[in-house]
Amino acid sequence: MFRIDGMSRTPVYEQIIEQVEKLVSLGIMKAGDQLPSVRSLSIELSVNPNTIQKAYSELDSKGIAKSVPGKGCFIAESAEDVLKNAGRKKLTTLRELVKELALSGVTKEEIEKAVEDGLSIPVEN
Amino acid sequence: MFRIDGMSRTPVYEQIIEQVEKLVSLGIMKAGDQLPSVRSLSIELSVNPNTIQKAYSELDSKGIAKSVPGKGCFIAESAEDVLKNAGRKKLTTLRELVKELALSGVTKEEIEKAVEDGLSIPVEN
DNA sequence: TAACTGTACTAACACGCATAGTACAGTTGT
DNA sequence: ACAACTGTACTATGCGTGTTAGTACAGTTA
Numbered sequence: 001m002f003r004i005d006g007m008s009r010t011p012v013y014e015q016i017i018e019q020v021e022k023l024v025s026l027g028i029m030k031a032g033d034q035l036p037s038v039r040s041l042s043i044e045l046s047v048n049p050n051t052i053q054k055a056y057s058e059l060d061s062k063g064i065a066k067s068v069p070g071k072g073c074f075i076a077e078s079a080e081d082v083l084k085n086a087g088r089k090k091l092t093t094l095r096e097l098v099k100e101l102a103l104s105g106v107t108k109e110e111i112e113k114a115v116e117d118g119l120s121i122p123v124e125n
Numbered sequence: 126m127f128r129i130d131g132m133s134r135t136p137v138y139e140q141i142i143e144q145v146e147k148l149v150s151l152g153i154m155k156a157g158d159q160l161p162s163v164r165s166l167s168i169e170l171s172v173n174p175n176t177i178q179k180a181y182s183e184l185d186s187k188g189i190a191k192s193v194p195g196k197g198c199f200i201a202e203s204a205e206d207v208l209k210n211a212g213r214k215k216l217t218t219l220r221e222l223v224k225e226l227a228l229s230g231v232t233k234e235e236i237e238k239a240v241e242d243g244l245s246i247p248v249e250n
Numbered sequence: 251t252a253a254c255t256g257t258a259c260t261a262a263c264a265c266g267c268a269t270a271g272t273a274c275a276g277t278t279g280t
Numbered sequence: 281a282c283a284a285c286t287g288t289a290c291t292a293t294g295c296g297t298g299t300t301a302g303t304a305c306a307g308t309t310a
Binding site for chain 3: 281283284285286288289290291292294295296297299300301302304305306307308310
């Protein structure tokens, strides 16, 4: 269910966070669904339990997951909303990236084509 | 001429690189123009000379600047081309960001508007 | 010659990521 | 009640990287 890229510069715990968010965004996981336990996932990914806990506790802080001692870690009711709002904030990043591309000489057409591609391609991974 | 954000997670030397690239992209600096000396810039930004050197030597590796012992560090002839090609590669980043936004529930219209904004707004900073 | 330039090198420190190990408390099924 | 699971907390350690500090050397220029 999860996959870690050991060569990536982004920390393992962040990779996990991103993947959980992606699963929710894709509708593969919904509010109430249980995430793998800290220990089982740590074994599956061959990482330390503390690393998983860090990811889960951060997901908890964000309002994307809810950890319940003794029971497990579950997707929170607020998850979808949180991600939707986070997405809106990323629009700023998009604006800046487009500006940056335009500055470095990439044509308007190339940019618009890339956007179109991103919008049309349904899903992979 | 340069500004460092100490709170940012991106290393100081990378911030310098980005700003040099931006200056070239904006046409503010052109091939042959001299960058501040390692020592003077280190004082101006209150960072270690080694940090500046790291930035300059990386800019040299990229083909954006050319360091000449005894003389200084200058914008390379190849700078514009290098940045133009780098920009094209960032189109992939753009595609992925758009896909990510679409996934998290941001509408096509919102995305296209952000792109339009990025394309239209002339320049600031 | 003096004052500037880039370059090279070692040592040290700080911080964050990750590991290792242990322990405690709540929940669940038998 | 017990065993087996859950999340949580805490300390200690190792490691990589970014940064600082200090010194030194070589080329350029006035």
